[in-house]
Amino acid sequence: MAQIRKPFAVPAEVTRYFDGKTVTPAFSWLDVWAEEHAYKFTVAKAVELDVLNAFRGTISQAIAEGRGFESWKPLIQSELTKLGWWGPRMVADPSGEQPDRMVNFASDRRLKTTFWANMNSARSAGQWERAQRSKRVLPYVLYVRTTSGDPRPEHLQWVGLILPLDDPFWSTHWPPNGWQCKCQVRMISAAERERLMGTERVLGRDPNGEEIKIRYTDQVPDLGPDIEFRNRRTGEVQSVPQGIDPGWHTNPGLARTSTLIRNLETRLEVAAPMDATRVLKELWSDPYLRLAPRLPSKSWLPAGHSENLAKELGAVSPVISVTSETVAERITRHKLDMEDFSILPDVLAEGLIAADPKGSDVVRAIIARIGKTWWRAFVTVSKNGYLRATSLHQKDEKELRRQMERAGIKWPFGE
Numbered sequence: 487m488a489q490i491r492k493p494f495a496v497p498a499e500v501t502r503y504f505d506g507k508t509v510t511p512a513f514s515w516l517d518v519w520a521e522e523h524a525y526k527f528t529v530a531k532a533v534e535l536d537v538l539n540a541f542r543g544t545i546s547q548a549i550a551e552g553r554g555f556e557s558w559k560p561l562i563q564s565e566l567t568k569l570g571w572w573g574p575r576m577v578a579d580p581s582g583e584q585p586d587r588m589v590n591f592a593s594d595r596r597l598k599t600t601f602w603a604n605m606n607s608a609r610s611a612g613q614w615e616r617a618q619r620s621k622r623v624l625p626y627v628l629y630v631r632t633t634s635g636d637p638r639p640e641h642l643q644w645v646g647l648i649l650p651l652d653d654p655f656w657s658t659h660w661p662p663n664g665w666q667c668k669c670q671v672r673m674i675s676a677a678e679r680e681r682l683m684g685t686e687r688v689l690g691r692d693p694n695g696e697e698i699k700i701r702y703t704d705q706v707p708d709l710g711p712d713i714e715f716r717n718r719r720t721g722e723v724q725s726v727p728q729g730i731d732p733g734w735h736t737n738p739g740l741a742r743t744s745t746l747i748r749n750l751e752t753r754l755e756v757a758a759p760m761d762a763t764r765v766l767k768e769l770w771s772d773p774y775l776r777l778a779p780r781l782p783s784k785s786w787l788p789a790g791h792s793e794n795l796a797k798e799l800g801a802v803s804p805v806i807s808v809t810s811e812t813v814a815e816r817i818t819r820h821k822l823d824m825e826d827f828s829i830l831p832d833v834l835a836e837g838l839i840a841a842d843p844k845g846s847d848v849v850r851a852i853i854a855r856i857g858k859t860w861w862r863a864f865v866t867v868s869k870n871g872y873l874r875a876t877s878l879h880q881k882d883e884k885e886l887r888r889q890m891e892r893a894g895i896k897w898p899f900g901e
Contacts, residue, residue, distance in 0.1 A: 496552050499612035502773060503742065504549055504604065509538045513579045513587075514719050515733070524611070524741035529600055531577045531589040540565035545604050555601050566591055583719070599665070606662050607738045614660060614739030617673050618777045621651045624673035628682075629659075631689065631700065634668045640729025641669050643707040646700040648679050652782040655706055657737050664731035743774045743781070754788055754805045762791035762804075766831035776824045779814035787813065789827075789875045790834025795850060795865055798839060802871035806834050809874075816878060830878055833861045840895055849876075853886065860886055 507527040515530040532538040544565055548558040566572040574590045590596065617627070629647040631637075641663060649655050651673070661669040674682075682702040689698040709728035716723045726735045754762050766788060769775055778785045790806035808830070816822045837854030842864070852863045860881045866874050887897045 496550060497612050497616065499615040499773070500608045501546070501550050503611040503615070503738070504608040505546055506742075506772070506774075507542075509535065509542055511535060511538055511580070513577070513581065513584065524736070524738055524745050527604070531587065532591075533577060533580055536569050537566065537571050537591075540569060540571075541600065545601065548601070549605060549608055555598055558601055559597060562597065563592070602666060610660060610662060611738035611742060613671070614737060615773060615777060617651055618739075618780050620673060621780070624675055625650055626674045626676065626679045627651050627653075627656060628672045628674050628702075629661075630670040630672050631698075632667070632669045634666075638664070638667075638729065640709055641667065643709065643729075644669075646702045647706065648674070648683065648702055648704050649706075657740055658727050658730065658735050660737040660740070662734060663729065664734050667731075667734070739774070739777075740781075743777055744785070754791055763831045763835045766790065767828065770824070770828040770831065778810045779817060779824075781810065785810040789830050790865075790873075791831070792834055792865075792873070795834070795839060795852075795873060799848065799850065799865075799867040799873065800871070801867050801873045803873070806865055806873040806875050808876075808878075812876060822878065822880075826880070827878065829856050829861065830863065830875065832856055833863050833878070834865070834875065837861070837863070840890065843889060843892075843895065862886060 504527075510526040510528045511533045512528040512530060513533055527538070527542050529538060529541045532541060541562065544558060544561040547553070547561060553561075563572055572592050574588055574592075576586050577589045578586045617624070626648050627650070629644045631645045632641060644659065647655075656671075661667060661671060663669055683704065685702055687700045687702075689700060692698055712725035712727050713732075714723055715726045715732040724732075724735070726732050754765070769788065775787065778787055786807040786809060788805060789808040791804050792806060793804045795801065795806065796804040808827075813824075813827060816827075817824070833854040833856065834852055837852035840851040840853055842849035842851060846866075849864055849866045852865060854861050854863075860883050862879050862881050863875055864877045866876055868874055890897055
């Protein structure tokens, strides 16, 4: 009897990345641009939510089930047929900037582009997330030769390049690096890097009979200056490295982490306290925020929301931030983990505000009991008026009481 092979399980990071996006109707592919794709799902000309949700739902199913294009197509055909969108239709630009356009979502070319872009950006982000978690043992990235039969000359020049995962090169050159780009990267150990560096390998011959070689190096080829690309829909101008298609010059996983933080801070500024704490708790459960302490660059992470603290310390905003460096330091030196930091929004929102034991006017101690555990955090106000959480500790009740009494602060929680 022939053995039935089960398909490989799709990594959770891939489905999580895609399902974490919000739907955003768009008339042009330029309306949702570059880093925005890390948290927004869109399909050009899908200006109606029902149509956009049909694409999102079926692509999510395809990713979760490991489907390819041919097995996804009947799913989207069924959904769009129900909505009356399978076939040519006229679509109006909601902004009024462009005339009505004919769109045919039944076109294989359009469907393949939509499916490929979403499937491969999700896989790319999932690979980056896994790489960040495993970089202690696999700290280097090797750019692998594309499987395309007609590779782009610029992309071939990156083949064999070996750089640390946190090298700035990967913030712009993490594949895919253009429409239908099939380039890949592979994580390798320091030992494998040492074996490969400076060597050459012959892969075979091209159609002209020339040898196909890979030379392993840590020297990034100079392809010339970046190209200035102007988004005609938004007017935004960005520098795009040579050899990369505009819009693909970001790392999907890294972009998800940075935009997640940036967009949330804006929302928190005007949020009600209860809503802010709920959103913050959801944020700290997001795997992309949990990667921030692993990154080499310093990030300010939204940690809490307290109007009382803002009033007491004269801050310009009730949003409390903590640096990724502080989180990393607490994890390595004080044996906390990211699960512990997920309670920080509750500590800062519900905790008792006490004077600084050392007497500083710009620092407050925040004391809270969450479940059976006592926590103490310190919050300071910066010179420009922003609230910063500088520490988080689990504390024994007796020890905490003694420390406060030594500082001349009466224990406020009763006997």
